[in-house]
Amino acid sequence: MKARAENSRKLWTAQEDERLRELAVSSATPSEIAEKLNRTESATKARAYVLRVGLRRFRARRRDLSKWG
Numbered sequence: 001m002k003a004r005a006e007n008s009r010k011l012w013t014a015q016e017d018e019r020l021r022e023l024a025v026s027s028a029t030p031s032e033i034a035e036k037l038n039r040t041e042s043a044t045k046a047r048a049y050v051l052r053v054g055l056r057r058f059r060a061r062r063r064d065l066s067k068w069g
Contacts, residue, residue: 006038012047020044024053 007016016037023033033055034044048055 005034005040005043008040008043017047017051020047020051021053024048024055027056030055 016039019037020033023036028036030045030048031041034041037044039047045055
């Protein structure tokens with residue numbers, strides 16, 4: 001069974017929305033924001049989408065394939 005966040009299934013407050021916006025502007029990762037808001041990462045991403053707040057995204061770096069020929 002997965003551990004649940006403290007605020008699981010609770011409605012978002014205006015203060016949490018504002019904090020989410022502040023953390024997103026500060027370039028915090030979605031997992032860092034979720035931890036600070038006591039929410040799951042997926043709930044944080046979903047709320048950011050609803051609020052139209054862009055979250056910092058990481059892309060995997062492509063490996064240099066030149067050594068493979």
